[in-house]
Amino acid sequence: MNPIVELVQVEKRFGSETVVKGIDLAVRKGEFLTILGPSGCGKTTTLRMIAGFERPTGGEILLEGRNVVDVPPYKRDVNTVFQSYALFPHMTVYDNIAYGLKMKGVPMAQRADRVKEVLRMVQLEPMAGRKPMQLSGGQQQRVAVARALINNPKVLLLDEPLGALDLKLRKQMQIELKHLQQRLGITFIYITHDQEEALTMSDRIAVMNQGRIEQVATPEEIYHYPQSKYVADFIGETNLLDVQIVSRTDSGIVLDYAGRKLVGKLGRNQTPTDKMTLSVRPERIRMAKEEEADWPFALPGKVEEVIFVGSFVRTIVRLTDGTQLHAMAPSQGKAAFTAGEQVWLGWEEADGIVIGA
Amino acid sequence: MQDEAALAINKNERPTARRQRAWNPRLLILLIPPIIWLSIFLFAPYAVLFINSFWKVDFGSIVHEFTWGNYTKFFTNSLYYGTFLKTLKIAAWVTVFSILLSYPLAYFINFKIKKNKQLFYTLVIIPLWVSYLVRAYAWKIVLGQDGILNNVLLAVGLIDHPMEIFLYSQYAVVLALTHIYTPWVLMSIYTSLEHIPRDVLEASKDLGAGRFRTFFRVVLPLSLPGLIAGATFAFVLTMGDFLAPQLLGGTSSMMVSNVVYSLFGVANNWPLGSTIGILTLFVVLGILQLTHRLEHRTTSFEAGTRGR
Numbered sequence: 001m002n003p004i005v006e007l008v009q010v011e012k013r014f015g016s017e018t019v020v021k022g023i024d025l026a027v028r029k030g031e032f033l034t035i036l037g038p039s040g041c042g043k044t045t046t047l048r049m050i051a052g053f054e055r056p057t058g059g060e061i062l063l064e065g066r067n068v069v070d071v072p073p074y075k076r077d078v079n080t081v082f083q084s085y086a087l088f089p090h091m092t093v094y095d096n097i098a099y100g101l102k103m104k105g106v107p108m109a110q111r112a113d114r115v116k117e118v119l120r121m122v123q124l125e126p127m128a129g130r131k132p133m134q135l136s137g138g139q140q141q142r143v144a145v146a147r148a149l150i151n152n153p154k155v156l157l158l159d160e161p162l163g164a165l166d167l168k169l170r171k172q173m174q175i176e177l178k179h180l181q182q183r184l185g186i187t188f189i190y191i192t193h194d195q196e197e198a199l200t201m202s203d204r205i206a207v208m209n210q211g212r213i214e215q216v217a218t219p220e221e222i223y224h225y226p227q228s229k230y231v232a233d234f235i236g237e238t239n240l241l242d243v244q245i246v247s248r249t250d251s252g253i254v255l256d257y258a259g260r261k262l263v264g265k266l267g268r269n270q271t272p273t274d275k276m277t278l279s280v281r282p283e284r285i286r287m288a289k290e291e292e293a294d295w296p297f298a299l300p301g302k303v304e305e306v307i308f309v310g311s312f313v314r315t316i317v318r319l320t321d322g323t324q325l326h327a328m329a330p331s332q333g334k335a336a337f338t339a340g341e342q343v344w345l346g347w348e349e350a351d352g353i354v355i356g357a
Numbered sequence: 358m359q360d361e362a363a364l365a366i367n368k369n370e371r372p373t374a375r376r377q378r379a380w381n382p383r384l385l386i387l388l389i390p391p392i393i394w395l396s397i398f399l400f401a402p403y404a405v406l407f408i409n410s411f412w413k414v415d416f417g418s419i420v421h422e423f424t425w426g427n428y429t430k431f432f433t434n435s436l437y438y439g440t441f442l443k444t445l446k447i448a449a450w451v452t453v454f455s456i457l458l459s460y461p462l463a464y465f466i467n468f469k470i471k472k473n474k475q476l477f478y479t480l481v482i483i484p485l486w487v488s489y490l491v492r493a494y495a496w497k498i499v500l501g502q503d504g505i506l507n508n509v510l511l512a513v514g515l516i517d518h519p520m521e522i523f524l525y526s527q528y529a530v531v532l533a534l535t536h537i538y539t540p541w542v543l544m545s546i547y548t549s550l551e552h553i554p555r556d557v558l559e560a561s562k563d564l565g566a567g568r569f570r571t572f573f574r575v576v577l578p579l580s581l582p583g584l585i586a587g588a589t590f591a592f593v594l595t596m597g598d599f600l601a602p603q604l605l606g607g608t609s610s611m612m613v614s615n616v617v618y619s620l621f622g623v624a625n626n627w628p629l630g631s632t633i634g635i636l637t638l639f640v641v642l643g644i645l646q647l648t649h650r651l652e653h654r655t656t657s658f659e660a661g662t663r664g665r
Contacts, residue, residue: 053559073562080563086556089657090578099574103565131657151565 004029004064004187005050005155011058012045019045021211022059027155027189028204032181034190036198037208038234043191044083046208047157050189051080064154074103079148081158085140087132093143094119094128100151114150121180122146138169145177155187162197174200195235199223207231225268229355232279239285239325241278242357248272252349258321263296264352275357284351285327287315287337288344298344301325303337317343403638409631417625427632437616437633444613445640447531448595452542454535455591456584459543464576467550478547485540493604496533500524500605525607533601538594542587549583550576581655589648593641613637 003026012020020042027033035043048054050061052073060067068076079100088096097118101111119125122142132140141161148156161177162170178201181188192198198205199219206216207230215227226232229240243255243262252265255278264278291298301317304324313331318324325345329336337343410427413420431437466477484492499505500523507519523529553576561571599614606612613633620630 051559051563053562072567073559074565074567078563080560082556082560084554084556086554086560088557088560088575090575090655099561099566100564103570133657147560147564 002065003027006062009059010049010056010061012049012054013057019211023213025206025213027187030185030187031203032188032201034192034198034202034205035208036192036195036205038193041208042211043208044159047159047191051078051157052076077154079151079153079156081144081148081161083159083163085144087140087143089132092129092131093124096143097147097150104151118146118150137165141173155189158188158190160191207234226279226353226355227267227269229277232355238279238281243276243278244274245272245276253354260299261297263349264354265350267353267355270355276354277357279353279355280347280351282326282328284347285345287327291344295346298346301343301345303339303341303343305339306337317345406631406634409628410635412628414626414628419627427629430629431632440611440616441613444596447527447612448592450531451534451538451595452588452591455539455542456588458539460546463543463547463550467547481543482540489537492537493533493601496605500529524605527610529605530602530610533605534595534598538591541590545587545590546580546583549580553579579657582652585648585652593644596641
């Protein structure tokens with residue numbers, strides 16, 4: 001299927017600073033794609049270029065195959081939900097939502113029906129006559145979504161729309177937005193710096209860092225098969241070790257870590273070089289008090305701290321070379337390990353992802 | 358649903374909190390100095406003026422005898438009500454021209470200039486540092502019979518003898534006052550434009566409105582409070598001006614303040630002067646009340662905090 005939005009080598013410079021460094025991205029029709037990255041990584045600029053508020057200094061932006069770089073925002077079939085909502089403060093909720101239709105020249109009668117329909121969709125019918133200032137943050141957010149959806153855009157752009165809400169409401173709105181997207185079948189491009197939010201809502205995630213896209217994949221893939229050290233570290237929690245490749249086996253790789261043998265598996269799209277990084281998730285590390293004979297390898301260490309976090313117990317182990325590893329295990333009746341104890345650590349071959357250093 | 362409940366609580370909170378605010382005796386003590394100050398310097402003079410407006414005048418001396426005569430005189434003698442209407446007209450023109458000059462400039466500085474915004478703003482404000490009198494006299498030099506304008510026109514050959522109508526006319530008064538009050542109007546409009554979030558304009562464009570529709574549907578309505586405040590400023594200050602007509606206006610463009618000035622001075626008719634003063638005061642208060650309401654109604658930001 002042809003992508004609905006396609007970025008081809010898109011670049012944006014502000015003066016001498018290059019904020020977006022030639023990115024390629026194809027967004028599929030009807031998908032929920034999240035651009036995830038820390039602040040200042042260029043994700044908002046990328047979104048603004050798709051919306052038409054910024055003009056790329058290089059590359060092309062294709063909307064349904066047509067280059068829209070020179071098309072002003074008011075002529076693009078793309079609408080935006082702003083981080084600050086950007087509601088018109090002098091208009092009622094009704095007028096805010098009807099604005100897009102009015103600008104498109106939709107007759108009054110049809111307009112009224114459509115606004116009512118959208119108001120119902122976001123459950124704000126009783127608020128139609130209010131001004132934005134008289135609404136709570138969550139309600140304002142919904143008005144912003146309703147206003148952007150009124151014209152049935154081909155793509156809805158959302159710039160950290162839940163950033164201003166408190167945690168509980170944010171979680172609730174995440175689900176609401178996801179359901180809304182599924183129901184309408186409209187393509188969503190969603191910007192966030194919150195990796196949990198990205199994992200919860202997205203069909204696919206594009207991880208951005210310093211103006212580049214590091215990886216585009218489904219949440220599961222991003223989590224289990226990070227393609228770079230940055231992605232491994234940014235999404236979820238992980239342990240990173242500097243390793244060298246010793247040999248390759250049928251199923252994986254044998255590695256050398258400070259003179260000790262480890263096993264792992266080469267990550268996707270990775271070329272083996274001298275220096276590699278091994279990423280292993282805390283919940284994949286197993287621990288034993290004795291060196292187990294059937295493990296492929298075992299790393300000795302000393303328990304430094306045992307932290308009870310409710311459903312999980314986090315154990316911090318210091319290896320002989322001083323590196324700390326975090327391990328997580330479901331909590332049981334009483335802690336299996338205590339601080340100061342000698343332990344052995346290990347993991348399955350498939351759980352040690354080897355990526356470029 | 359939860360945030361709706363929270364909102365409901367908020368909505369109820371505000372008025373009750375206000376109602377419960379009791380009179381604090383210490384607050385009363387704090388209020389005494391300003392009350393005394395206002396009484397001596399504001400209310401007392403107006404009271405004297407008000408009382409004066411009901412006295413009679415007999416051959417240049419005040420007779421303490423109640424009369425409506427001064428008011429009837431004002432409304433029947435065209436010298437007085439005519440001047441008053443003319444003053445309103447001049448004030449209206451000055452207001453209109455000030456807005457026409459300052460709105461585009463304020464818009465330009467605020468939205469189009471990216472660097473050195475402060476510099477441009479300061480350049481507009483600089484005339485305010487120059488004395489009013491100097492600015493008024495400057496126009497004399499420009500418009501006078503041997504002034505810059507006449508000389509230029511003579512040199513170009515558009516006229517063959519110096520024109521007198523530039524100076525000592527209503528045009529000169531309107532021109533000078535517009536020049537004098539434009540920076541004030543600009544400051545007021547600029548401030549309100551500055552408060553419009555950029556993403557609100559982007560939202561308008563995003564929803565299909567081009568530059569013009571964005572201006573008329575979003576920018577203009579949101580800048581109305583500043584526009585109204587600036588217009589009020591220009592109008593009210595022009596109403597009370599007497600130097601510009603004195604220096605540039607000649608006899609045909611006397612304004613209310615000039616009449617009052619001569620009644621208190623040469624004519625020695627304080628009661629009639631007071632009458633005109635009081636009437637002007639009421640008209641101005643009426644205008645202020647009206648514009649205050651308009652301003653309040655058009656204010657969209659900080660609703661609730663600014664309103665009363």
